[in-house]
Amino acid sequence: AQxxxxxxxxxxxxxxxxxxxxxxxxxxxxxxxxxYVQYPNRGLQFLLKYITGDNLVKGSYGFEAxxxxxxxxxxxxxxxxxxxxxxxxxxxxxxxxxxxNRLAFGKGNQVVVIP
Amino acid sequence: xxxxxxxxxxxxxxxxxxxxxxxDPISGHDNLYWYRRVMGKEIKFLLHFVKESKQxxxxxxxxxxxxxxxxxxxxxLKVQPAELEDSGVYFCASSQDGGAYEQxxxxxxxxxxx
Numbered sequence: 001a002q003x004x005x006x007x008x009x010x011x012x013x014x015x016x017x018x019x020x021x022x023x024x025x026x027x028x029x030x031x032x033x034x035x036y037v038q039y040p041n042r043g044l045q046f047l048l049k050y051i052t053g054d055n056l057v058k059g060s061y062g063f064e065a066x067x068x069x070x071x072x073x074x075x076x077x078x079x080x081x082x083x084x085x086x087x088x089x090x091x092x093x094x095x096x097x098x099x100x101n102r103l104a105f106g107k108g109n110q111v112v113v114i115p
Numbered sequence: 116x117x118x119x120x121x122x123x124x125x126x127x128x129x130x131x132x133x134x135x136x137x138x139d140p141i142s143g144h145d146n147l148y149w150y151r152r153v154m155g156k157e158i159k160f161l162l163h164f165v166k167e168s169k170q171x172x173x174x175x176x177x178x179x180x181x182x183x184x185x186x187x188x189x190x191x192l193k194v195q196p197a198e199l200e201d202s203g204v205y206f207c208a209s210s211q212d213g214g215a216y217e218q219x220x221x222x223x224x225x226x227x228x229x
Contacts, residue, residue, distance in 0.1 A: 034217060043119070043206065044158075044220035051215045090158065100171045101146060101210070102160040103218060 006106035023091030119221035140209030
């Protein structure tokens with residue numbers, strides 16, 4: 001069985017400080033990993049993905065994430081948080097290569113950036 | 116390029132009634148997915164279409180849920196009869212072929228069963 005854990009319910013950070021949203025996964029094989037963000041009253045927006053290659057991937061809005069196979073983690077980071085980054089963040093995994101295309105999501109982290 | 120659209124945005128129905136949700140994927144995306152998020156819980160996979168064929172429907176909760184994708188374009192998800200536990204946000208997503216492609220999500224339909 002595959003699963004994704006986002007251990008913190010809410011992440012509070014002051015504007016301008018580094019932002020980290022944690023994600024660990026539990027799958028067999030080589031996963032495809034994704035981060036999505038949901039702003040209020042909006043759908044999920046794709047931020048970035050890890051497929052293969054460089055462990056550090058860069059995405060939209062200045063976000064990046066680091067794939068760590070030994071720790072089975074894929075933490076989302078941003079060097080300097082903005083108030084507009086306040087949203088719900090979801091980590092997701094898809095099993096490769098023989099799994100289907102379904103995504104398994106974590107429960108989501110509410111990020112609050114304090115002005 | 117238009118994104119994934121869903122209709123309606125909200126639906127409030129009584130237990131026992133029928134509701135049909137619609138999803139229009141991004142043009143050219145053969146893969147279409149339905150997911151559901153019950154209040155405060157994880158987003159759960161429901162099913163996956165490739166064109167008009169159901170590739171994987173293992174996430175469908177029970178036979179009160181029926182999904183169709185006639186002609187391989189838009190998709191509908193019907194709940195009949197609705198139960199209280201069906202309340203939640205239903206998301207539709209679409210993607211290009213291949214496992215490496217990200218899925219693009221619609222805004223969701225918030226279903227409330229009273």
